Amino acid sequence: MIRAFLLAAVLVVVFAAPAAAHNVTAGADLRIAQTIAGAEVTLVIKGTSRVPGPLRIGVVAYERADGLPVSLEVRSLTGGHTVTGTARAAAEPAYTELRVEETGPHQLTLRAGSEVAVVPFRVLVERGSAGDFLVYGGLFAAGLLLVGGLLTGATSRRGPAMLLSAGAAAGVTVAAMVVVFEPMLPPGPPDGAAPTATAQPAGGRPFAQARMETAPARPAPGQEFTLRVDLTDGSTGRPVDDLVSHHEALAHVVVTSEDGRYFRHVHPLRTAPGRLEVRLRADRPGRYLAYAELEREDSGGQLLTGGFAVEGEPAVAAVEETVAPTLRPAPTLRPAAPVAGRPATIELPAEGRVRPWLGMAGHLIVRNQDGSFLGHVHEMGTAGDRLRFTFSFPRPGRYLAWAQHATDGRIVTMPFTVDVTGPGSASAG
Numbered sequence: 001m002i003r004a005f006l007l008a009a010v011l012v013v014v015f016a017a018p019a020a021a022h023n024v025t026a027g028a029d030l031r032i033a034q035t036i037a038g039a040e041v042t043l044v045i046k047g048t049s050r051v052p053g054p055l056r057i058g059v060v061a062y063e064r065a066d067g068l069p070v071s072l073e074v075r076s077l078t079g080g081h082t083v084t085g086t087a088r089a090a091a092e093p094a095y096t097e098l099r100v101e102e103t104g105p106h107q108l109t110l111r112a113g114s115e116v117a118v119v120p121f122r123v124l125v126e127r128g129s130a131g132d133f134l135v136y137g138g139l140f141a142a143g144l145l146l147v148g149g150l151l152t153g154a155t156s157r158r159g160p161a162m163l164l165s166a167g168a169a170a171g172v173t174v175a176a177m178v179v180v181f182e183p184m185l186p187p188g189p190p191d192g193a194a195p196t197a198t199a200q201p202a203g204g205r206p207f208a209q210a211r212m213e214t215a216p217a218r219p220a221p222g223q224e225f226t227l228r229v230d231l232t233d234g235s236t237g238r239p240v241d242d243l244v245s246h247h248e249a250l251a252h253v254v255v256t257s258e259d260g261r262y263f264r265h266v267h268p269l270r271t272a273p274g275r276l277e278v279r280l281r282a283d284r285p286g287r288y289l290a291y292a293e294l295e296r297e298d299s300g301g302q303l304l305t306g307g308f309a310v311e312g313e314p315a316v317a318a319v320e321e322t323v324a325p326t327l328r329p330a331p332t333l334r335p336a337a338p339v340a341g342r343p344a345t346i347e348l349p350a351e352g353r354v355r356p357w358l359g360m361a362g363h364l365i366v367r368n369q370d371g372s373f374l375g376h377v378h379e380m381g382t383a384g385d386r387l388r389f390t391f392s393f394p395r396p397g398r399y400l401a402w403a404q405h406a407t408d409g410r411i412v413t414m415p416f417t418v419d420v421t422g423p424g425s426a427s428a429g
């Protein structure tokens, strides 16, 4: 009987579905960076433990976003129940409470300025685990049997009293065993989880294929345009709509001009299934390179590339872009002449108080001159007002690099170049 019970419990946990992508659970908040209305924000949906109950949603301001009004709409995709509210972006946002009626798939529609993003997510609530059931069940049964044993013992019927006490001991043993072994077992699926996929391709889902284009097709300098990334599944050709939040965003898009004077690190909005869009402006004509870093559920991270051209006379604002980089101190490199294929340390002072952004203190993005290589690493956890990165440049040559961190109301971008020597050449040390 007990063995059957334990076996059933083990089967329940072994066949439990793995946790899915955009989940709002009791333990974890869902954080998604968005570039919207010319501002950089992070949408936060707080984890919830009670459904029906309030879902708390806030908008953290990072750049040109303080006080930005955002309208919110949460809709249940199973019941259709819809609630609306408003939020204001702030460094420490006040959370808007929207009541959800059920667990399962939902979508959040976010509107700011003239832009709209639709973020799919799941509301999950942890069920009591099979282990909890066994612990409480075991203790409850033990308690009943013990009382029974004492009562029968008191009426001096030895045989039945022994039997009941033995049962009580077994109940306590089951409970104790579960307490000891349960931490080693994976938790069961929470309420509202996606049903386990039956036909999962072996080795995970294929990588997404991207088509990157701009609207209008030939943006003019100084004119706002939309960079659109359409993602399709390589095998089925259908839109890819299963991106997982990866470093707190559905996709990280880096756009640079060929010469590296233009740099944007943005977080496009999901505007339709498989479609990501971000509004940009470039002040100089020329060729631009775009990279999208994203992760498909059950597939791993990938880097997609594309490009577009800006045509026409340079816009007036183009002047300011070239001034800023020359004012910054050069970073400290160790070794002073980095060698291809070996780790180099890059250290530079932060500008102001460092606020975590995208889950990290600092980000370093590195591109080679022709744009065929793009690397991205994170700050090493240096205390104080310095940022330190370790990066292994793949080949000799000149690299364009941008170190980024968030501070109060602003994202600081520090561009610099690094010359990397081959392993054979003498190091200037």
Ligand SMILES: [Cu+2]
Residues within 6 Å of the ligand: 249, 251, 252, 253, 265, 266, 267, 358
């Ligand atoms: Cu990013």
